[in-house]
Amino acid sequence: MFRATVLTLFPEMFPGPLGLSLAGDALSRGVWTLEPRQIREHGLGRHRAVDDTPAGGGPGMVMRADVLAAAIDAAAPNDDPRPRLLMSPRGAPLTQARARALAQGPGAIILCARFEGVDERIIDARALEEISIGDFVLSGGEIAALALIDACVRLIPGVMGEEASGVEESFEAGLLEYPHYTRPRDFEGRDIPDVLLSGDHARIAKWRQEQALALTRARRPDLLAPQTGDASRRR
Numbered sequence: 001m002f003r004a005t006v007l008t009l010f011p012e013m014f015p016g017p018l019g020l021s022l023a024g025d026a027l028s029r030g031v032w033t034l035e036p037r038q039i040r041e042h043g044l045g046r047h048r049a050v051d052d053t054p055a056g057g058g059p060g061m062v063m064r065a066d067v068l069a070a071a072i073d074a075a076a077p078n079d080d081p082r083p084r085l086l087m088s089p090r091g092a093p094l095t096q097a098r099a100r101a102l103a104q105g106p107g108a109i110i111l112c113a114r115f116e117g118v119d120e121r122i123i124d125a126r127a128l129e130e131i132s133i134g135d136f137v138l139s140g141g142e143i144a145a146l147a148l149i150d151a152c153v154r155l156i157p158g159v160m161g162e163e164a165s166g167v168e169e170s171f172e173a174g175l176l177e178y179p180h181y182t183r184p185r186d187f188e189g190r191d192i193p194d195v196l197l198s199g200d201h202a203r204i205a206k207w208r209q210e211q212a213l214a215l216t217r218a219r220r221p222d223l224l225a226p227q228t229g230d231a232s233r234r235r
């Protein structure tokens, strides 16, 4: 069973959108679980402080390693088999392959930072894997965690309506997905491509494959380039 534990200063952001639609239905059926935990419960002093000024000076505040360690240790004992993830713009970009691997595992412990981020020492001390959802900066890790969990949960068997709909999608075959059409047949003078109305399933499959390849070549040639180690994936 996929169990997500989220460490955050804003537990009220969860389940949020994950309480609706496919993920929400699966959550209420007990197909996966979500446990948001308030980091501030491990804060220091009367004000339950979780952050402090950066060593060396500079703007903003840094989340304290001792507070985060206490929060992580309370949420997950040492023998918890789940990977510990830190949402971070410096992390490895999230991929469909990583989401699928996580979905097949026991879940994840996900740390959402705020302010300037975390004291560097917590990353090594608690073996955190940094994951980014893209080359832009959010104000906190919560939206990134929601995106990560959503990508995983929809891949858990029994969550998506049609089992097959997970395997033909963008990235699953290393390509972007082919274009879709539905009724009406004529939309403002624009037709559905004839081949899709031909009933010839072999021709349709071939057309879709060609479209996927052409789209990928035009928009994401990096996906087609031979994978020569990490550098080519890191973009």
Ligand code: SAH
Binding pocket: 086, 087, 088, 089, 090, 111, 112, 113, 114, 115, 116, 117, 118, 131, 132, 133, 134, 135, 136, 137, 138, 139, 140, 141, 142, 144
């Ligand atoms: N000073 C940091 C940014 C801090 S943003 C830097 O320049 O790298 C505050 C927090 O939001 C981060 O610590 C992280 O937990 C989260 N966050 C921001 N952008 C993110 C992204 N693209 N992917 C995942 N998490 C992100």
